[in-house]
Amino acid sequence: MTAVEAPSALAEVERRISELLDAADAHTVHEAAQRACVGGKLLRPRLLIAAAGEDAPRDLVVRASAAIELIHAALLVHDDVIDHDDERRGEPTVASWAARGARSTGSSAGRAARIGLATAIVSGDVLLVRGVAELARLDLDDEPRRRVLTIVERAMVRAAEGEHDDVVLAGGSPHEEQIELLLERKTAEYSFRAPLELGAVIAGRPAEAVAALADVGLRMGVLYQLRDDVLGIFGDEAVTGKSALSDIRAGAPTLLATLASRDPAWQRVGGDYGDPAADAGAGSRIRHLMRASGALDEVERRIASGADALRTSIARLPVEQALRDELAGLLERCVERAR
Structure with a gap:
């Protein structure tokens, strides 16, 4: 499965996702789960497909890719609940959509909000369990199956820890080491x-290649999130599909905010960072300071230097050139994207 074949493989992934979510019982929970999977970039399937390479069993690769996308969608739905977000990818979040539906049928504002939260939580649970179950059903030998489930277990536990720390550190003054973690x-x-x-294990790649790809993935993911944090403050809402005040109101613990808070002038605007009622004026003041303090330039510098170092590591990966080329292309998309 080369990079040239990736688009057709992604189409198969989307079909498999539809199959997994096509419940006979047309329950609101399943409709909500389906909505949560619309409009994504399919980044995680792209990575898995690339790492699997052209010789891996296509059915296994497609099903594993669909599974990891369902897990991703589950985390997004729950993240929106935790962050009280009303919009995702330019559309209402699951909680907002369900609440609006409840209001349209006569529910009070309070009851509608409760229904929205409940719908989001349980539809996220559905997405999560169906993703994990799909991985468990893969026709793999015992050892690779164990490795696949161990990888997912570790990733999910780390994601839960990160989500927790994102809330705990919000509005504070975390150290750079905390931000990196x-x-x-x-x-x-x-x-x-x-x-x-996952792609490397399914393809039966040697341990050296799996470890090297894991290292590249971790570093690429950090750069991706650094870019995401910049877009969360400075991005075009029409492109990102997300409010440019969301991170400001949440007091999101980002490197951008940590660096800006070192400037004495932060004392004049820091009270707006983490204020749920922060308005456009507050957002403008914070953006101005992030620029004037040099925080934005420093984050951009670190993204650029990190990308340079990662390009060198990708070029040295003990894998075929097609995979190195695919990863290099994905890296550029991660650091230069607008959404």
Whole structure:
């Protein structure tokens, strides 16, 4: 499965996702789960497909890719609940969509909100269990099956830790070491390292290649999240599909905020960072300071230097050139993207 064949493989992944979510009982929970899987970039399947290479059994690769995308969708649904977000990918979040539906049928505002939260939580659970079950059903020998499930277990535990720390550290003054660990747990482990490891294990690649791909995935995921954090403050809402005030109101613990908070002028605007009622004026003041303090430039510098180092590591990977080329291309998309 070369990079040229990836688009057709992704189409198969989307069909498999539809099959896994096509429940006979047209329950609202299943409809919500289906909505959560619409509009994604399919980044994790792309990584898994690339790491598997052209000789891996296509059915296994497609099914594993669909599974990891369902798990990703589950985490997004739960993340939106935790962050009280109303919009995802330019559309209402599952909780918001379900709450609006309840209001349209006569529920009070309070009851509608409760229904929205319940729908989001349980539909996320459905996505999660179906993703894990699909991985468990893969026709693999005992050892690779054990490795696949161990990889997913580790990634999910790390993601849970990262989600927890993201809330605990919000609005505070975390150290750079804490931010680095958060970047790895929150995003890099499950979104980059795990898909590359899964593809490599399914393909039967040697341990050296699996470990090298895992390292590349972790580092690429950190760069991806650094770019995401920049877009969360400076991105175009029409492109990102996310409010440019969301991270500001949440006091998101990012490297950008940590660096900006070292400037004495932060004392004048820091109170707006983490204020749920922060308005456009507050957002403008915070963005101005992040630029004036040099925080934005420093984050951009670290993204650029990290990408340079990673390009060298990718070029030295003990894998075929097609995979190195695919990873190099994905790296560029990660650090230069607008959404």
